[in-house]
Every structure is written in structure tokens, then in C-alpha cells.
């Protein structure tokens with residue numbers, strides 16, 4: 001059964017009434033357009049201004065479609081804040097409100113990349129630490145203390161999700177307790193496969209009607225062809241203004257000396273000493289080339305062409321890594337889970353260096369290669385496609401109906417620039433601006449507090465908070481204070 005626009009209107013009305021809200025025409029227009037796109041196998045871009053209630057504007061038609069057709073819908077956001085809002089607030093309330101009118105309850109799940117979850121094999125020490133990682137686990141330092149705190153939390157956590165940890169986590173600490181796609185041995189060969197947090201989240205996502213994920217996961221699934229998302233019938237992209245940047249970041253390759261050192265450290269026990277020395281020497285040569293080239297640079301700079309010394313170092317790195325991978329694969333004796341995990345850990349790090357060096361060597365006129373001097377860190381060589389438009393068209397829009405939305409999508413009053421950046425023509429996508437229910441000029445007062453001190457490292461100045469309190473009092477409450485950072 002395919003839901004008609006009136007069903008969408010009725011369902012939206014039910015949910016909004018249940019939540020104590022009032023009818024907003026823009027929200028209904030959006031919900032019907034979203035429904036038409038996902039049931040009619042087409043694409044729609046909706047600019048929905050503040051106050052439209054755009055999340056329900058797409059969640060309600062997505063839920064109706066998913067439940068009646070038994071086909072999952074992916075919802076991708078750019079920020080964790082929106083992801084949390086959808087999962088903690090909008091979805092549970094919508095599911096409850098729709099429950100009496102649907103043949104079964106709407107289900108939903110969150111899916112993030114593997115490295116967002118604790119790896120139980122690492123947590124239980126089944127994978128040896130890198131030498132560099134081991135340093136801070138043995139030192140009496142803030143990092144060592146954080147490792148202990150995160151480990152204690154992980155032992156109790158039902159999710160193992162980094163975002164559920166109540167504090168910031170140093171990336172080095174998190175890296176010592178998580179794995180990337182390449183380093184995971186795979187659930188069937190892992191001693192903790194059945195309890196693995198990532199595996200559990202994936203299974204939940206496979207059963208869910210609505211799967212909440214982020215732009216990066218969507219880009220990896222679509223653009224890199226790595227199937228990380230469950231089968232789905234439609235994709236909804238909220239905070240769509242971020243998609244092109246996030247997709248570009250997801251397909252950007254990066255190579256630096258710490259990556260080579262990590263590969264060496266993990267590979268040491270598994271590869272021949274001559275191969276080890278060849279990669280070590282190539283890494284040192286690469287380091288010299290990058291540091292020399294980075295010296296005069298004030299910031300990231302395109303290398304056109306890439307110098308012959310860099311090309312030579314990359315070639316040796318790629319070939320040494322290839323040899324190392326061959327040697328690791330040739331070892332058929334290690335069969336116990338710990339040895340397999342250690343081998344996979346080494347192979348993953350070496351493969352990453354190998355593939356990135358190969359991609360940098362294969363870069364052509366459709367790619368851009370640049371040197372990031374690193375500002376106090378190691379310089380990095382990076383590669384990205386000049387444009388992801390073609391990739392998005394072929395790998396995302398050609399596969400399933402796509403709904404893109406945000407409060408700000410138009411440039412100069414039109415959608416042309418966005419549509420072109422997605423690799424689409426006007427005929428391939430419907431665009432609409434449902435406006436905002438607020439008359440900002442009449443309903444709001446814009447206050448520009450010019451005399452306040454600029455925000456600094458210490459956070460918001462007391463003067464700013466005093467000003468905010470005064471404004472709040474003057475408005476009799478009814479104030480939303482929006483910050484770009486909560487610190």
C-alpha cells in the first residue's frame with residue numbers, strides 16, 4: 001500500500017497535536033513533497049526555515065513509508081547534536097503518537113562508524129598496544145589516568161559508544177581502545193564477535209525502519225562502495241548544506257610520517273627485517289621531503305606538480321608496504337584469535353599506508369594534491385577529488401530517492417549552485433522553499449552587542465552573560481540563546 005498525501009497530512013496532524021504543537025503549512029507542504037519523492041522514486045531538495053519543524057516534516061512520511069512498505073529509510077545528519085535530538089526526542093515521541101494508527105510500531109536505530117565504539121578485543125588486551133600507545137599506559141600522566149577512566153566506563157557501558165562517555169576523550173586514548181575498519185579481524189574470527197558493540201549496532205540497524213547515521217557514513221557507503229549501511233529504499237539528508245564538504249572529507253586521503261611509524265610499530269613482529277628497514281628508510285626520506293617542502297609554507301598549499309623526490313619516496317613506501325602485506329598474508333601458522341588480531345592490526349595499518357601512497361601516485365587532473373604543513377604536528381600529504389559532484393550523482397542519487405533539507409540551501413535566492421554541486425541538472429530534482437512560519441522582522445529584535453569582548457579560550461566573557469541576562473529579562477523570558485560552541 002502506498003500512502004497518499006492525505007495520509008501523510010493526517011499522520012503529521014496526529015503527531016503534532018499529540019506533541020502539543022500547532023499546524024504549520026510549510027511542514028505539511030514539506031511532508032507531502034518528501035512522501036512524493038520517496039514513494040515516487042525521485043529526488044527533492046527542501047529549504048525549510050527556522051520553526052518549520054522540518055525533522056517531523058521528513059520523519060513522518062519516512063515512518064509511514066518504512067512501516068507500510070517494510071523498507072528502511074536512512075536519515076543522515078552532519079552533527080551529533082541533531083542526531084541526538086532525533087533519537088532522544090523526535091523519533092520516540094513520533095513513534096508513540098503514530099503507534100495507534102500503524103499496523104506495527106515504528107522502529108529506529110543509530111549507526112556510526114566502527115571507530116566510534118569500544119573494540120572489546122582491544123579493551124581486553126587481545127591486541128598488543130602500539131609502542132607509542134604503551135607509553136602513556138605506563139606513565140603516570142593525565143593520559144594514563146584517562147585510559148583507566150575510559151576503560152572503567154567501557155566495562156559498564158551498554159553501548160560502548162564514544163559519544164555516551166560523559167567527558168571529552170583524548171584521540172590517542174580513544175585510538176588505544178577502538179579500531180578502524182581495516183584493523184577489525186571480523187566478527188566471525190574475533191573472540192568477542194558476539195558481544196561486539198559495532199556488530200550489535202549493525203544488527204539493530206538491519207532490523208530498523210529508520211536508521212540515523214551521519215554524512216560521513218553515507219559518503220563511505222555510497223562513494224567508497226563499502227557497504228556500511230543496511231539495505232534501504234530512500235535516503236534523507238538533513239543539514240544538507242554540509243553534505244558536499246563532508247563527502248569530500250570522507251574521500252580525502254592523507255599520508256604522514258606518524259602513520260608510517262604506526263604501520264612499522266605494528267608490523268615489526270610480522271614482517272622480514274629487510275622489509276621493515278626498507279619501509280623505515282622510505283618513511284625517513286618521505287619525512288625529509290615533506291619537512292623541506294613545508295618549511296616556506298604558511299598553510300595548506302597545492303603541490304602542482306608533486307616533486308620527484310616525494311614521488312620516489314611514495315613509490316618505495318608503496319612497494320615496501322606491498323611486500324610487507326605479502327609476508328603477513330604468507331604466515332599461515334598463527335591461528336589463535338590473539339595472533340590473528342595482532343596480524344590484522346598490523347595488516348590494517350600497513351594497507352592504509354599502501355593504499356594512500358598508491359592513490360597519491362595515481363592522482364590525476366581530476367584530483368588535487370596538497371601539503372598541509374601541520375602547524376606543530378607532522379606535515380601531511382593529502383589528496384581529494386576536485387569535485388565530488390559526479391560521485392554523488394552516480395553513487396548516491398542514481399541508487400535511491402534522496403531528500404535533502406536544511407534551513408539554508410539557496411545561494412543568491414536560488415538552488416542552482418547546490419544542484420550543480422550535487423552533479424544534478426534541474427530536471428533531475430524538485431526544489432522547494434517552504435519558508436518559515438516566523439515573521440522575523442515583526443516578531444524578533446536583533447541585538448548586536450558591539451561593545452562586548454571577543455570570545456576567547458576562556459569561553460564566554462562574564463560581560464556577555466550579563467548582557468544575555470538583561471536581554472532575557474527585557475523579553476520576559478521567551479529567549480533562545482544560540483552558541484556556536486558550548487564551551
Ligand code: SF4
Nearest residue numbers: 119120121184190196
Ligand atoms: S569484531 Fe572487530 S571491532 Fe568487534 S571486538 Fe572484534 S576486533 Fe573489535
